[in-house]
Amino acid sequence: MFMKQLSAIAKYWCIYAHKNLQSLEIVGSEHSVIMYLSIQNNISQDTLSTQLVLDKGTIAKILVKLEQKGLVSRVVNEQNKREKIVSLTEKGEEEVKSVYAIVNLWETELLEGISETDQTIFLDVLTSMTERAKSLSVLEKETKI
Template sequence: MTSTSTFPTVLRELLRTHQAFLAYAATHVHTLDLTLPQYDIIITLGDTPGMTFKKLGEKTLITKGTLTGVISRLEDKGLVQRVASETDGRSQIVRLTATGEALYERTFPEHLVFINRIFNDYSPEDVENLESALLRLHETVTTLRSNGSGKLADETDE
């Protein structure tokens, strides 16, 4: 079991790595005159017939309130459109326009190359070990969150 004294260091490095990754990814995305959340929408919708706001929010991890604004800005750029769902009259489907699809097809392969540079000095085993450790951490946090085990011993339900 990990001692509580090592936890702040691990958490700090995880957060620092996340911030560094986002800043790195943003350097490429900003050359496309987009923000990271906007490009996240573009690559999530690429090669799909579109998605509901709910599904798009789940796949991108963008909150509902933020998602609406991001979609509106992408509409203003002519990259996405909202259409009524054929199966649920209350839902809207967000999908790429022809311009948005062309942007996705042109830029996504180069974005993958840009991102994959991060791992140039990693062996396949290093990448596998990193992925395994991150998956394990995610599963642990998700399990603790979903079953209420995240409460401290002295916390009580009121």
């Protein structure tokens, strides 16, 4: 019932972001990576993969592209040589500021005409649903239909 609307909002966000972020160097999932790094910088590549729910191969490909663009750096963890620590570069931090400006504009325009009370309720419900979805996705049993 609500999945169709959530999916539509996500698709419209992608269209909006694509149109409004064309002048930036980042595309697709690269947005998610640099935005996450702006909140949680200097983290392992594996942690980034887990937090963004992207497989390790996909994250590796995205990070190579972002490194080539000078937006992130990856260094070997001195305590664990098999682990790479990912962080934003100064250039990456500047890109993040531009993305945040577009995100804030999207949210402002999207929520126009919706009361603060309704916005708070919606966010609370959405947060609860996100947590429930996360817990359901890691359940060990399969649902049989």
